[in-house]
Amino acid sequence: MKAGRYYGPGDIRVENIPEPVLTSDQVKILTVCGSDLHAYLTESPGYGSVEPHPITQETFPVTLGHEFSGTIVETGPGVDTTKWATGTNVIMKGSCDTCSQGYRNLCPHIGFIGITGWGGGLSEYIAVNVRYLHTLPQGISLEIGACVEPLAVAYHAVKRSGFTEDKTALVVGAGPIGLFVVKVLRSLYPTSTILVSEPATIRREFALKHGATQVFDPTNIIIPEAIRSIVAPGVDVAFDAAGIQASMDASLFSLRARGTYVNLAIWEKTATLNVNLILVREINFTGIVGYDRVHEEVLSLIASGKIKGLDELITKRISLDDVVEEGFKKLLSEKDKHGQYTYMFFDNLSLSAGLTVKILVHPGSRSPNL
Incomplete structure (x- = not known):
């Protein structure tokens, strides 16, 4: 095989x-x-x-x-x-x-x-x-089933954050995990304010479609200032799904006193942490790795219709033969083009309308029909 x-x-x-x-x-x-x-x-x-x-x-x-x-x-x-x-x-x-x-x-x-x-x-x-x-419960497709693992990561992060209906959130990075966090937050807390920072136009559009209250382009504005223009003291919880120095800094400076920073990203480089900021604002700083026995809860939410529209986040389907060129290298090319940005100090970026959000691989067929 x-x-x-x-x-x-x-x-x-x-x-x-x-x-x-x-x-x-x-x-x-x-x-x-x-x-x-x-x-x-x-x-x-x-x-x-x-x-x-x-x-x-x-x-x-x-x-x-x-x-x-x-x-x-x-x-x-x-x-x-x-x-x-x-x-x-x-x-x-x-x-x-x-x-x-x-x-x-x-x-x-x-x-x-x-x-x-x-x-x-x-x-x-x-x-x-x-x-x-x-x-898989009846009615949940294999495509949706392949999204349950990253959705479980997002669900675990929201649970660990202590988020409730009366709180406000900032999600930094609207790739698949960030979008799944938005989806979980909006599905569980329909009246909450959910703000998203993301440089790619199509991902900001996806975030709005799937529950974001408002989205921001970090290459054009200073994120903490934009957040406080909407939520004066800052947000209660910041979810960092980007995993770079700029995303962590923007998240921390966007939090209210005693707010919570949750890192979901796997970092490729080390970061410098402003410990005094955490000290003087008594910020809760935490991270999550994977998930811990939440799949049944996630499947129940999907089956009940509480979480829906996941198939709309799948923007590309490929065969296993093409996984390197059209999967990994395509994601890497777009990451290099769109993913490495700086908050507050920036250059304008040229963004593609065809930016990939989530790729599914069908190993058994060169022409997948899922």
């Missing part, structure tokens, strides 16, 4: 490898997967290793793809086929079940299927133990 294999930063190859052979309690899944730019750019956190991973014991190369859904096509020994029958649509929970102090996402040896080993969704098939699966 074909698989997208990660050999290191900037080195992802579509190769032919053997189909997985099922062991006890496993099922074979025909996959639909989202692409992940972080794996293309960096070795952290945990995208394969030259040393065996403590849990999977795998080294480079590993098959990528942790944001996937799929259909069960074969069941292994010991599987309860009344629950996990062939033809059942499923999603992956995302991580192994090794945990630390009860918080599975904070395990010091954290592992994700599709990042640290055991196969991944960027392949035609994957063998997965059923303990790591959820069935």
Whole structure:
């Protein structure tokens, strides 16, 4: 079968490898997967290793793809086929079940299927133990299923922030995760003020369509000043989904006293933190990594119609054959063109109307029909 294999930063190859052979309690899944730019750019956190991973014991190369859904096509020994029958649509929970102090996402040896080993969704098939699966409720497509993993990240961040209906929010960066944060906030708190900072025109438009109260272009205005013109003391919660020095600074200076900064981004560079600002304003500074057993809640919100319109955030569909050129390199090109901006001190940027928001990969077909 074909698989997208990660050999290191900037080195992802579509190769032919053997189909997985099922062991006890496993099922074979025909996959639909989202692409992940972080794996293309960096070795952290945990995208394969030259040393065996403590849990999977795998080294480079590993098959990528942790944001996937799929259909069960074969069941292994010991599987309860009344629950996990062939033809059942499923999603992956995302991580192994090794945990630390009860918080599975904070395990010091954290592992994700599709990042640290055991196969991944960027392949035609994957063998997965059923303990790591959820069935997709009736009416939820595989495309939407492939969006549940990043949506769970956004949902976990909103829960951890302590956000309530009477609070105000700033979301910095309206890529897929930032847009999912907007979607979760608006779905759960319909009357709240949700402000978004994003340099790309099409992503600002997406943010407005999916629940933002107002959007700002950080290349044209000073974000903290713009925020305080609407919310005089500053926002209650700032969600940083961009992960650069400028986004963190803009977030912190936009917060009210005792506000909360939540980092969702994987940083590619180190940052300088204004600790005195946190001190004198008593700012709560925190981050989230992944999620912790929230998939059932997220699926329930989608199935009930509380969270809807996720398919509108999928702007491109490609085959596995094209995942490097039309997936990773396309995202990287647009990131370099649109993603590296500076708040308050800036140059004008030329933005493309066709900017990608979310790419789905269909490994099993060159002409995907999802």
